[in-house]
Amino acid sequence: MDVFLELAVILITAKLMGYLSSRLGFPAALGQIIGGILLGPSLLNFVAYGEGVRLISELGVIMLLFLAGLETDMEEFKRVGLPAFLIASLGVAVPFIFGYAVALRWGYPGMEALFLGGVMTATSVSLTASVLMEMKRLRTRVGAAILAAAVVDDVLGIIILTILVAMNTKGTVYVGDIAVLLVEIAAFFLLSYLIGRGIVKKVLRSSHRINLPETVTTVSIVVMLIFAYLAEYFQIAAITGAYLAGILVAGSDDARKITDKIITLGYAFFIPVFLVGVGAETDAHVVLAAGAFALVYSLLAIVGKVIGCGIGGILSKFSPMESLQIGVGMIPRMEVGLIMANIGLSEGILTNESFSIAIAMVMATTLVTPPLLKLAFSRR
């Protein structure tokens, strides 16, 4: 199909299905994902999601996290630093053990089982951020804890991936390699925050001197892109970099105005393409064909996060209901999980079958999160 028509179909599907979903009491994001499944290869096969549309979709998720960063209350964020670490650590440990144990019991060899545990570890906060923004719950203590914990477990996930791949290829793990990775990641966060903050503020201020239309918005987009790139360079997910960029730009004089402009750019065009894209990438056949193990594995992925993060929340003095909200918010796996599964496949650790099961788990967590989030946040 012509790419203009394809984009038109994607955008109109996003708005109509989002509307329908919100009218039925579900988050709009769920409807958009289901709209994507309808359009995608498993059903109507109406959209191709070629390289161009995929780039727009990638920019959509980056803008979503950039916005989440812009709307993060920095004071709240600092206050949840330690809790986030606890939540993230337990939220990584419990699913990892669950996934490893069930795979081992189901007869998978040790390395494959370990990898199936690893794929479960890292939360993708983009969907949760989208739903929480929609419900105007992002700027709460719970919202801040979820976002911060997701940044931490992204890093933990990367470390686990590195260790597992090293174990597989070299048969042994060199502490040196892991130390280098840790130093790199720490350097990225420290330098970004300590040096980046001043530079971003200064660059945004001096961009006022360029009297071309929308220059400040463009410059803030540039900041977002550069941090997304830097994060990938340091082997962290691009969305983590974009989120960090949002936090940095939020400290500038124009934060309010920039946020409004990015909302326009994001919600008018990029974010709907991303949310429909999540559905379009879903191959319903894979999920249906995955079988009983996939069901148990996906269930453990969901329960594992809720238990792990929930305990982390309670240990951090969140109320039981807040801890449940945090646990549910941390359910979605996406980018890092998919990256891990892909690496597992290409390294020969996962088979096509266990790869499909990992994909099915990613899809299950994606589909289950928006309604669960709405449910968890509707009670108090």
Place this chain on the structure above:
Amino acid sequence: MDVFLELAVILITAKLMGYLSSRLGFPAALGQIIGGILLGPSLLNFVAYGEGVRLISELGVIMLLFLAGLETDMEEFKRVGLPAFLIASLGVAVPFIFGYAVALRWGYPGMEALFLGGVMTATSVSLTASVLMEMKRLRTRVGAAILAAAVVDDVLGIIILTILVAMNTKGTVYVGDIAVLLVEIAAFFLLSYLIGRGIVKKVLRSSHRINLPETVTTVSIVVMLIFAYLAEYFQIAAITGAYLAGILVAGSDDARKITDKIITLGYAFFIPVFLVGVGAETDAHVVLAAGAFALVYSLLAIVGKVIGCGIGGILSKFSPMESLQIGVGMIPRMEVGLIMANIGLSEGILTNESFSIAIAMVMATTLVTPPLLKLAFSRR
């Protein structure tokens, strides 16, 4: 290069070079094109302009024309209907004859010479629209005449292309084929305007019922995309469809608000990528290697449009200075010219050498327009 970094470099180049250019008294668009040449394959070879970035660039030019449509004063537009037809017809005839004659004289065979004349005919108004918007001269009678005439000569160019290709393949021209094409094009414009106006108005109004963020903006983007697609379907340039969509949306209740939002989307992201892209697609080597004929041919492309459209302007009772402004505004050739050249090459009518010469002409008209426009509009 990573695509995020590439986009960051493109955006920052656009704003910095645009700023520099406007500080030196040239239009910002010229600086952005030169920035693109610097980044492009002929010099730094810093940007790849892969499929993704190219789609963003295409969306940029479409948004530019959509904006031009949104800002078109419909009353003025109707008043310039007949003059636009006169301006376009002479602006097509004179360059066509010039190009054909000089190519024939230079020893090119008849069919190739005809095609080299044809490539010269159709104005691409995107660059002119960008400069006029920048100078806030789009909503003048001259601005309206240029935009309307460019729509007409786009259609004339397509007809010429069809005739030439038919002459080449069949050795003869069937009046029936041309009649079908004419009916198709007429149907597109008539149906778009007569039926489309009511539908667009109604769709935009009912989109208010969807209470998701930025829905009206998204729906207006959908209208733009659909008309760009329909135009291509009817063998007209996508930008002509987008311009028409802008005129239709301008008749809706939310026109002002939509215009502001599209300005944000366009100027913050898409349009800079397009303008830098124009430069990045320019291969300076082709221009330098094209030789004496390319120089004469390009010069005639420029002079031919100014003379043809200028006479059209004077016959339509524009003042001599206004007629000159119109002529200069009609100089740029881009999409249709490039499409024609590509078809000529693939049909075996143009050789690689004469194809390069056509490309050089397109580039020359692009580079020469912004400063000439500024000059022509600075005097009154």
